[in-house]
Amino acid sequence: MVSCVKQANAHPVFRALADPTRRAIFEELTRQGEQTVHALTEYAGVSQPAVSKHLTVLKRAKLVQHRREGRETHYRAQPEALAPMVDWLNHYGAFWRDRFDRLEALLERMEP
Amino acid sequence: MVSCVKQANAHPVFRALADPTRRAIFEELTRQGEQTVHALTEYAGVSQPAVSKHLTVLKRAKLVQHRREGRETHYRAQPEALAPMVDWLNHYGAFWRDRFDRLEALLERMEP
DNA sequence: CGAAACCATAACCGTACAGTTATGGTTTCA
DNA sequence: TGAAACCATAACTGTACGGTTATGGTTTCG
Numbered sequence: 001m002v003s004c005v006k007q008a009n010a011h012p013v014f015r016a017l018a019d020p021t022r023r024a025i026f027e028e029l030t031r032q033g034e035q036t037v038h039a040l041t042e043y044a045g046v047s048q049p050a051v052s053k054h055l056t057v058l059k060r061a062k063l064v065q066h067r068r069e070g071r072e073t074h075y076r077a078q079p080e081a082l083a084p085m086v087d088w089l090n091h092y093g094a095f096w097r098d099r100f101d102r103l104e105a106l107l108e109r110m111e112p
Numbered sequence: 113m114v115s116c117v118k119q120a121n122a123h124p125v126f127r128a129l130a131d132p133t134r135r136a137i138f139e140e141l142t143r144q145g146e147q148t149v150h151a152l153t154e155y156a157g158v159s160q161p162a163v164s165k166h167l168t169v170l171k172r173a174k175l176v177q178h179r180r181e182g183r184e185t186h187y188r189a190q191p192e193a194l195a196p197m198v199d200w201l202n203h204y205g206a207f208w209r210d211r212f213d214r215l216e217a218l219l220e221r222m223e224p
Numbered sequence: 225c226g227a228a229a230c231c232a233t234a235a236c237c238g239t240a241c242a243g244t245t246a247t248g249g250t251t252t253c254a
Numbered sequence: 255t256g257a258a259a260c261c262a263t264a265a266c267t268g269t270a271c272g273g274t275t276a277t278g279g280t281t282t283c284g
Binding site: 131182 | 243
């Protein structure tokens with residue numbers, strides 16, 4: 001029946017991904033897998049506290065998870081948290097709606 | 113071959129849709145179709161200049177088009193402009209990638 | 225143990241931004 | 255023609271936000 005209605009939880013996702021640095025961090029985690037804050041700091045080209053704050057925002061949107069191991073913290077992307085955004089596009093992106101609907105139908109037949 | 117690489121044009125879309133009021137306006141235009149600034153102002157619950165500025169941002173992201181008719185300006189949503197965001201999800205939303213890829217393949221067979 | 229690495233939080237700063245009122249330019253119409 | 259409707263822009267304001275340095279808490283290791 002396709003995604004329904006009121007997801008207030010969509011806002012944190014939209015908000016988090018509006019910042020280029022945050023998008024870059026998420027992209028890097030998606031491509032390279034789990035990363036320490038140190039590694040992400042080198043990649044992002046901003047200070048370590050800045051990266052920590054970005055990770056906090058991403059964490060609130062559930063876009064990343066963290067795992068502490070000794071003195072370092074490993075972050076990894078959690079792409080399932082993109083679902084609200086996908087739902088929104090499904091709902092309001094009229095141009096894509098047909099495609100999504102057909103996809104839904106297809107997938108239901110493919111994976112019961 | 114699925115969407116490729118560097119779309120700097122994705123940023124304006126992400127940025128524009130990060131604001132709740134702007135999303136609401138876009139959603140309203142998608143649901144109800146073409147609307148005047150006056151109507152959108154009533155709907156949005158903010159001042160008319162605020163709406164005008166939001167529409168300007170949406171316009172820069174190509175998410176809306178406008179058509180002047182006498183003293184009123186009619187705006188309408190342009191959902192195709194969501195493409196960069198869809199591409200981004202396709203690229204970095206690992207969880208959705210398989211689905212999108214299968215969709216691509218399916219659509220190519222369905223609409224040659 | 226003591227120093228260094230790793231990370232998070234605090235405190236601060238400049239700017240971008242969403243909102244407001246004020247104003248002016250077109251267009252409609254009585 | 256003159257007033258009112260419609261819209262965009264200008265000018266201003268407060269706050270949110272992304273960045274920085276400073277600091278402190280764990281953890282590792284020589």
